[in-house]
Amino acid sequence: MTRPLILENAEIVTAEHQFRGYLVALDGRIIETGEGAAPEKGQDLEGDYLLPGLVELHTDHLEVHFMPRPRVEWPALSAVLAHDAQVVGAGITTVFDALRVGNDYDDEKFGARMRKLAAAVADAKSRDITRAEHFLHLRCEVSCADVVEEMEPFLVDPQLKLVSIMDHTPGQRQFIDVSKWKTYYAGKRGATEEQLNAIIQRRRSIWDKYGIINRRAIVERCQRKGIALASHDDATLEHVEEAIQDGMHIAEFPTTVDAAIASHKAGMKVLMGAPNVVRGGSHSGNVSARALAEEGVLDLLSSDYVPSSLLLGAFTLRDAAAIGGLPGAIRLVSKTPAEAAGLTDRGEITPGKRADLIRVAWDQDHPVVREVWREARRVA
Numbered sequence: 001m002t003r004p005l006i007l008e009n010a011e012i013v014t015a016e017h018q019f020r021g022y023l024v025a026l027d028g029r030i031i032e033t034g035e036g037a038a039p040e041k042g043q044d045l046e047g048d049y050l051l052p053g054l055v056e057l058h059t060d061h062l063e064v065h066f067m068p069r070p071r072v073e074w075p076a077l078s079a080v081l082a083h084d085a086q087v088v089g090a091g092i093t094t095v096f097d098a099l100r101v102g103n104d105y106d107d108e109k110f111g112a113r114m115r116k117l118a119a120a121v122a123d124a125k126s127r128d129i130t131r132a133e134h135f136l137h138l139r140c141e142v143s144c145a146d147v148v149e150e151m152e153p154f155l156v157d158p159q160l161k162l163v164s165i166m167d168h169t170p171g172q173r174q175f176i177d178v179s180k181w182k183t184y185y186a187g188k189r190g191a192t193e194e195q196l197n198a199i200i201q202r203r204r205s206i207w208d209k210y211g212i213i214n215r216r217a218i219v220e221r222c223q224r225k226g227i228a229l230a231s232h233d234d235a236t237l238e239h240v241e242e243a244i245q246d247g248m249h250i251a252e253f254p255t256t257v258d259a260a261i262a263s264h265k266a267g268m269k270v271l272m273g274a275p276n277v278v279r280g281g282s283h284s285g286n287v288s289a290r291a292l293a294e295e296g297v298l299d300l301l302s303s304d305y306v307p308s309s310l311l312l313g314a315f316t317l318r319d320a321a322a323i324g325g326l327p328g329a330i331r332l333v334s335k336t337p338a339e340a341a342g343l344t345d346r347g348e349i350t351p352g353k354r355a356d357l358i359r360v361a362w363d364q365d366h367p368v369v370r371e372v373w374r375e376a377r378r379v380a
């Protein structure tokens, strides 16, 4: 018979409450929690927090490990394992690795690279060598002519559980101000003003031709397959209306307070970047996540481009009005993202759920991940 995992003297944070007590898990599931001493001797957590393992829906960090320098392609499996170590060390036990389809950078190897990464994630998963559980989040750029064709091979991949629809055409949504697009793109690609203007022209004409058709085709495919959908960078009430019509579950990075309020009211889960919380604002000058939290319309956080921001972001927001203290702040990075992506077996410390758990010490002014368990198995 397998031995139970017993953790005691822990500051346990459930979806609604916080108390000093113990937890018992067996065969990968939580079977009991309670206040005070454990029924039999367990591991003493010395008063540290015991939180649900974090659930990350949108990280592009895998690409960073795969291309650690421009034009340097690292072996994909090695990149997956390095990325996995970083996310699990940040307290993330379920991660949706974001891969992009729709090539907006004139890079012909782009699609092949994304497929190679998806294959490496599947390989690592089948060998059971990752510590966090990995799924895929496909980010589809509708302003690219080839996006639907490029997404097809991913649709048969059982790891794919979330698709977001993006439109980064200069002059739209995140880049409603074209000069911001120019700064971002020039920084990324080192293009001249003339080249940038030519790209803007081309991207706009592609959007005119394919933008709406592509969006329809992607929504239709995801609905048929039962894959959760996310809208991206909604800025106006028209964008939100369109997302509602398309049956979207998540509103990623709404750029205005009005769009966030309307999305939340319509039942979509409003996702903002944890780096936005940690830095005190958006890197592209859009709405602040804290402002949405204070407004009561922030539902979940994502680490976006810095894995360690997820836990730090949640702790940073625990004093925000309308968040509901630490339990509410932790829900932003555990229960709500799990449910929004259709994973109802995890994300919360309660009997019956998976024993995905993290031990976190509060050191002066910073949360420190000290131990991580996935399905009661110690993984970090």
Ligand SMILES: [Fe+2]
Pocket: 166, 168, 174, 232, 233, 253
């Ligand atoms: Fe965006």
